[in-house]
């Protein structure tokens with residue numbers, strides 16, 4: 001779709017083109033947000049990241065592209081680069097996506113996780129506050145931790161009561177396991193940065209929006225180990241299961257695959273972020289859950305569905321034993337723990353921005369696994385053949 005110059009917000013006001021400093025623009029969510037902004041809006045993106053592979057298709061190409069001149073890539077590490085403040089100063093809005101956000105890191109690299117999600121975000125918040133710039137900060141659904149229901153006896157009928165498991169921005173508590181369960185290093189760092197941003201808003205008038213994504217998935221998420229990421233790397237579940245399917249290996253179910261998640265299609269979720277960007281009067285000062293409460297499955301059900309969908313899109317029969325159980329200690333190491341259940345309450349985002357997710361789990365897996373097959377099947381085949389030959 002061509003970039004439109006006469007866009008109006010939800011209240012009918014004309015939206016003037018603005019400049020967005022997007023930190024972490026080279027990642028999964030950033031790449032989709034860049035694509036959306038460049039192809040459907042007149043806004044300009046200052047894309048900040050240490051990598052740009054996932055946005056190369058937007059950075060390269062002829063000057064005749066509709067977005068030519070509206071994206072600049074700045075390769076910098078926000079930990080230690082004095083150019084950051086200048087980029088924030090010359091933008092109207094900063095979107096901060098930069099983080100270590102893969103569970104395999106939370107218990108094995110807790111210091112890096114805490115630094116990345118709290119310490120490294122501090123200058124971003126400070127520069128926005130001091131320069132009166134709006135900030136959209138990416139937090140996580142993990143700040144809710146475990147549900148209240150998970151502490152009730154197994155046979156308690158209250159476990160079925162939504163009051164004990166639906167996660168609401170303004171009323172749910174944040175329940176983490178003990179300190180030695182280092183899994184919660186990420187959630188805790190994200191919670192503290194949320195509190196800091198909230199306090200900057202309350203005491204210094206920072207205009208902010210906090211986003212809590214609930215398992216956004218789709219093309220370009222993470223990496224396939226040994227193909228476009230380290231062979232021993234452990235990405236998030238979509239990429240782990242994709243890797244197993246591509247290699248015709250059983251999908252590994254951690255602790256029986258009993259945890260539950262709601263998955264939302266990245267393209268639906270990006271619509272929500274665009275609404276936040278273009279409707280500051282409705283988004284400022286709010287924390288938004290962004291997820292799809294209708295797409296709840298256990299991890300085991302996800303594995304079964306992905307196996308069926310992959311068979312359909314690849315034309316290959318599934319293997320005889322499609323799943324295998326592994327303990328969390330074996331898979332993630334010491335200090336792993338898990339969120340039991342994650343259903344977002346959608347009242348606030350629905351009221352403020354009129355947003356609702358649309359895509360069913362089956363449909364989003366079909367388009368995502370079609371992409372995975374098209375992008376990786378040949379490379380995986382070659383890498384397996386090479387390993388057998390050597």
Ligand SMILES: NC(=O)c1ccc[n+]([C@@H]2O[C@H](COP(=O)([O-])OP(=O)(O)OC[C@H]3O[C@@H](n4cnc5c(N)ncnc54)[C@H](O)[C@@H]3O)[C@@H](O)[C@H]2O)c1
Nearest residue numbers: 024026027028029077078097098099101138140213215216
């Ligand atoms: N994908 C999800 O479902 C999900 C769920 C909850 C929260 N989030 C949050 O959303 C944000 C984006 O997630 P994603 O899935 O796109 O992850 P991602 O890992 O694909 O993207 C993060 C990007 O930030 C960059 N980055 C990290 N540290 C940096 C630094 N010091 N300097 C410059 N760039 C740096 C990385 O290179 C990467 O490209 C994160 O803050 C994450 O915690 C995502």
Ligand SMILES: O=c1ccn([C@@H]2O[C@H](COP(=O)(O)OP(=O)(O)O[C@H]3OC[C@@H](O)[C@H](O)[C@H]3O)[C@@H](O)[C@H]2O)c(=O)[nH]1
Nearest residue numbers: 101103140142215236237238240252253254259299338
């Ligand atoms: O191969 C695998 C990988 C993962 N899993 C399980 O699948 C579930 C989902 O795991 P993911 O790796 O996608 O990550 P989680 O949903 O636990 O956390 C994510 O939530 C929101 C974000 O902040 C982060 O992107 C990440 O922390 C977990 O229960 C995990 O134990 C498997 O059973 N097998």
